[in-house]
Amino acid sequence: MTRMRAAIVGTGDVARLHAEAIAARDDAEVALAVDLDADRAAAFAAKYGIPRSATSLPDGHLDVVHLCTPPAGHVAQAEDAFARGAHVVVEKPPALTLHDVDRMVAAGEAAGRHLAVVFQQRTGTATAHVKRLLDDGHLGRPLLARCDTFWFRDDTYFAAPWRGTWANEGGGTTLGHGIHQLDLLAHLLGEVDEVHGQAWRLARDIETEDVSTAVLRFQSGVVATAMTSAVSPRQVSSIRIDTELATIELEHLYGHGHANWRITPRPGADAPSSWAFPAAERPSGHDAYIDAVYPALAAGTALPDVASAPARSMEIVAALYASSERSAAVALREVRESGELRGPMSAQVRDERRS
Ligand SMILES: NC(=O)c1ccc[n+]([C@@H]2O[C@H](COP(=O)([O-])OP(=O)(O)OC[C@H]3O[C@@H](n4cnc5c(N)ncnc54)[C@H](O)[C@@H]3O)[C@@H](O)[C@H]2O)c1
Known part of the structure; x- marks a missing residue:
């Protein structure tokens, strides 16, 4: 089986949940950790056994880019990832404006790739x-x-x-x-x-x-x-x-x-067994979210409803x-x-x- 190659962009607080969830899967690996702060990216890569770290996305094939950066950067980073042919898993909120969410959705559609916004409470x-x-x-x-x-x-x-x-x-x-x-x-x-x-x-x-x-x-x-x-x-x-x-x-x-x-x-009624x-x-959690979404990314099928209606x-x-x-x-x-x-x-x- 070819494992999907993922990059995590932004190695601050929430990134660890993405790294742990991908590490638990057989069909994927985190190939790259990216952060503006080179030391933080390197420390994150060392901690999670990620082979490479960088301060920006280098050239080379990636299947999925996870955006764990502050929301102001999401739209440009998503457009860049789609232009490279990758799917995008982006932390909430997807962007600062609904117009930017439209741009992200359009860029994904144009590239034939998925935009999956992380609302893990749905899982x-x-x-x-x-x-x-x-x-x-x-x-x-x-x-x-x-x-x-x-x-x-x-x-x-x-x-x-x-x-x-x-x-x-x-x-x-x-x-x-x-x-x-x-x-x-x-x-x-x-x-x-x-x-x-x-x-x-x-x-x-x-x-x-x-x-x-x-x-x-x-x-x-x-x-x-x-x-x-x-x-x-x-x-x-x-x-x-x-x-x-x-x-x-x-x-x-x-x-x-x-x-x-x-x-x-309601008062006086018993709960039926179906309840x-x-x-x-x-x-619920990031691991359940990524386990729900990754098969759709790998197969190119529709995203499950935990990742529908991104806006x-x-x-x-x-x-x-x-x-x-x-x-x-x-x-x-x-x-x-x-x-x-x-x-x-x-x-x-x-x-x-x-x-
Ligand atoms: N789903 C959840 O439960 C959950 C929980 C926490 C945070 N979040 C979301 O995750 C995102 C990040 O939050 P956080 O708390 O991890 O932030 P953070 O400030 O801890 O980490 C952000 C990291 O991104 C890096 N960064 C900033 N701009 C960058 C760029 N252009 N390229 C590469 N790296 C860059 C920063 O250096 C920093 O290390 C936010 O959108 C936040 O709302 C979601």
Whole structure:
């Protein structure tokens, strides 16, 4: 079997999850580690047994380029990788603007290569089980939902040069953190029609928001609230979906297995056996994501649904920011169609800091 040759570009915090996931596969190897910081790239290569490191992509054949760089660089790096004939696996958020996501998708299509955006919360056997129950109508019609990301990121975290500004990060905690849970909610419940949201700055010395609040209306009629925070000492990520027949709850931090989920029947009813989680368990994570995506990259077949709709959760975030700017609800249709809303994101951030 010829092993796919991958490069990891950006060898900072998240890159190790990519290196470990590829190392666990028989059909692929990381052939190259790239970072602007030569010493960091070399140390990363040494740690993960990667034969070569560099400060930019050298000439030579690569099957997959993993972009683990700050989001401002993703569009140019993806276009470069596609021009070299490689598939691209890119960390969230895929870019700073929806226009740039369009460019990345177009470049992939023109090259006949895949663009896979990493939203690893969609993976794992629990999500697949709950999605199947919802899609097949076993839980009745979904009615309302709650989607919360309460994380804690201090000033040191935001001191990284690419964080906390519209120009370098494209958004605040909603785009950087809440997007995972929002993406999972939309993966389970489908397209969002409208967002009415507010961006808040409650504690951190940043230009973007450290908290956001929103009401989402889904095409299916589901109504949801979403709170995202970077200032919450007890950290938790959670989703609650109330359907006609059950309450689905997920409580975790960064990844989830079956024990993080609960499906409760309505009062007086028993849970049917079909609701039970399968015996075989795979937690969510980068490894599960790469295991789902790599066979499609190798075979040139369609990407699985854990990597579909690369712009969906970014559109929700863009609508939230536009809504905060306008103090009014914003339709996702407008975000999809408006050149203005596909451009640089910004929000009127309500500053409630007190000295
Ligand atoms: N999916 C997840 O759970 C998850 C978790 C953390 C971060 N992320 C995302 O991963 C990306 C990187 O985040 P991080 O926390 O690893 O950042 P980081 O700052 O720790 O690492 C980024 C690395 O990229 C390098 N770099 C910057 N520009 C480069 C370029 N042009 N060429 C080569 N190397 C370059 C930097 O030197 C640095 O080593 C971001 O988009 C972030 O949102 C995703």
